[in-house]
Amino acid sequence: xxxxxxxxxxxxxxxxxxxxxxxxxxxxxxxxxxxxxxxxxxxxxxxxxxxxxxxxxxxxxxxxxxxxxxxxxxxxxxxxxxxxxxxxxxxxxxxxxxxxxxxxxxxxxxxxxxxxxxxxxxxxxxxxxxxxxxxxxxxxxxxxxxxxxxxxxxxxxxxxxxxxxxxxxxxxxxxxxxxxxxxxxxxxxxxxxxxxxxxxxxxxxxxxxxxxxxxxxxxxxxxxxxxxxxxxxxxxxxxxxxxxxxxxxxxxxxx
Amino acid sequence: xxxxxxxxxxxxxxxxxxxxxxxxxxxxxxxxxxxxxxxxxxxxxxxxxxxxxxxxxxxxxxxxxxxxxxxxxxxxxxxxxxxxxxxxxxxxxxxxxxxxxxxxxxxxxxxxxxxxxxxxxxxxxxxxxxxxxxxxxxxxxxxxxxxxxxxxxxxxxxxxxxxxxxxxxxxxxxxxxxxxxxxxxxxxxxxxxxxxxxxxxxxxxxxxxxxxxxxxxxxxxxxxxxxxxxxxxxxxxxxxxxxxxxxxxxxxxxxxxxxxxxxxxxxxxxxxxxxxxxxxxxxx
Numbered sequence: 411x412x413x414x415x416x417x418x419x420x421x422x423x424x425x426x427x428x429x430x431x432x433x434x435x436x437x438x439x440x441x442x443x444x445x446x447x448x449x450x451x452x453x454x455x456x457x458x459x460x461x462x463x464x465x466x467x468x469x470x471x472x473x474x475x476x477x478x479x480x481x482x483x484x485x486x487x488x489x490x491x492x493x494x495x496x497x498x499x500x501x502x503x504x505x506x507x508x509x510x511x512x513x514x515x516x517x518x519x520x521x522x523x524x525x526x527x528x529x530x531x532x533x534x535x536x537x538x539x540x541x542x543x544x545x546x547x548x549x550x551x552x553x554x555x556x557x558x559x560x561x562x563x564x565x566x567x568x569x570x571x572x573x574x575x576x577x578x579x580x581x582x583x584x585x586x587x588x589x590x591x592x593x594x595x596x597x598x599x600x601x602x603x604x605x606x607x608x609x610x611x612x613x614x615x616x617x618x619x620x621x622x623x624x625x626x627x628x629x630x631x632x633x634x635x636x637x638x639x640x641x642x643x644x645x646x647x648x649x650x651x652x653x654x655x656x657x658x659x660x661x662x663x664x665x
Numbered sequence: 666x667x668x669x670x671x672x673x674x675x676x677x678x679x680x681x682x683x684x685x686x687x688x689x690x691x692x693x694x695x696x697x698x699x700x701x702x703x704x705x706x707x708x709x710x711x712x713x714x715x716x717x718x719x720x721x722x723x724x725x726x727x728x729x730x731x732x733x734x735x736x737x738x739x740x741x742x743x744x745x746x747x748x749x750x751x752x753x754x755x756x757x758x759x760x761x762x763x764x765x766x767x768x769x770x771x772x773x774x775x776x777x778x779x780x781x782x783x784x785x786x787x788x789x790x791x792x793x794x795x796x797x798x799x800x801x802x803x804x805x806x807x808x809x810x811x812x813x814x815x816x817x818x819x820x821x822x823x824x825x826x827x828x829x830x831x832x833x834x835x836x837x838x839x840x841x842x843x844x845x846x847x848x849x850x851x852x853x854x855x856x857x858x859x860x861x862x863x864x865x866x867x868x869x870x871x872x873x874x875x876x877x878x879x880x881x882x883x884x885x886x887x888x889x890x891x892x893x894x895x896x897x898x899x900x901x902x903x904x905x906x907x908x909x910x911x912x913x914x915x916x917x918x919x920x921x922x923x924x925x926x927x928x929x930x931x932x933x934x935x936x937x938x939x940x941x942x943x944x945x946x947x948x949x
Contacts, residue, residue, distance in 0.1 A: 516889025
């Protein structure tokens with residue numbers, strides 16, 4: 411039984427890592443096709459993609475959209491969570507339901523709905539419209555994470571601050587936000603990774619300026635290429651760095 | 666104004682941006698799409714109205730209905746296989762791996778989760794393709810003479826999906842397992858239950874909330890995904906999201922695409938209704 415467990419664990423890891431290892435290994439391929447046999451080690455594909463202005467512009471766009479939309483989602487989500495956790499409004503349950511609802515709907519449907527709206531109102535597609543879509547998908551996440559992190563502990567501290575004459579803005583900025591910092595940071599990082607990697611909304615709601623996943627998508631049209639492997643490996647490296655950073659800074663501090 | 670009502674006014678002000686954003690960019694767009702799904706096309710022009718024709722076509726026209734059936738079949742297959750593979754993985758990490766390595770083991774098990782979604786499907790193409798790693802290995806070992814047709818099949822789509830969702834489900838099931846007190850199993854065994862009975866009647870039912878939650882998320886994400894079937898499944902058999910994109914792209918038929926999206930959302934709602942009812946029964 412014990413040996414079986416370890417065998418299963420190894421097989422599971424092999425399955426999980428197989429495509430990633432193949433991706434990274436063949437990004438160093440010294441040849442035109444990212445499949446066996448491996449012809450030798452070369453950095454030519456990395457040189458190629460790093461000097462590809464279209465790709466680098468898309469990367470910049472992705473970062474821009476990810477950070478701005480996540481910041482917006484975080485601020486709105488935090489404010490709403492702060493209010494709903496503290497005061498019982500008539501219709502609180504309904505409001506919470508409305509805020510969480512986008513989580514249970516496919517991105518494709520959210521994208522199509524927004525596309526319909528933008529078409530009918532004559533709003534031109536751009537990075538901004540994709541950003542609006544990304545706020546829609548990340549707002550429920552930020553709200554739920556901030557809401558879950560609020561406890562009685564926070565409420566007591568907030569009340570004390572108010573009794574001592576703090577304005578509502580001061581309570582929010584000096585008491586609630588710092589106390590919830592780990593949860594807020596985690597929500598922000600998670601939103602950034604979701605937005606950074608999101609395809610279908612960005613694909614349907616951008617036109618001339620596109621984000622990285624959309625640019626990668628158009629690279630795929632020309633078939634298998636080690637250049638795509640190189641881009642994928644770089645994206646992987648960036649995400650891993652972000653995840654490890656979150657793990658080390660945010661979660662360790664939370665303990 | 667009393668303090669309580671002042672507080673309420675303030676709270677309303679703080680909730681307002683988030684709620685207005687969700688109304689403007691989620692609820693209103695959905696209603697616009699719903700209205701559009703009852704419009705029809707005359708040539709390349711969209712004519713608004715109340716015409717259930719798109720829905721009749723979605724269920725009456727075999728080529729359209731087939732996409733819905735494909736999607737449901739693939740999604741159910743993926744969900745079941747992923748749960749069956751992820752449960753033991755989560756259990757091994759929770760019970761067999763030493764405590765201080767558990768976080769690392771979990772982090773490693775879900776590491777590829779963080780590659781780009783588009784690139785992950787593409788990577789499977791490198792593994793499963795005609796000249797891919799598996800075919801070259803099998804041919805090199807002399808097991809098969811001709812390359813197997815693995816890519817551009819439903820199998821490839823399912824493998825690509827399962828890869829992604831095993832990682833997701835391992836996380837949710839693990840979170841559930843570590844919260845279980847070992848006392849449950851001990852109590853069952855004290856009362857005379859064997860190892861199998863303990864597992865089947867105590868441990869497994871206790872992990873069901875995590876499993877159902879994970880399975881529901883899998884269902885929602887899987888049935889709405891366009892990339893994986895498009896890259897790995899090819900165009901041999903279409904899923905619902907592929908059909909939606911096709912209706913929009915090639916024929917510019919937004920009303921039909923809207924109707925299909927509404928149907929997609931209805932299927933997800935059905936799944937939700939099924940899960941939540943089941944969960945409540947479970948708690949009683």
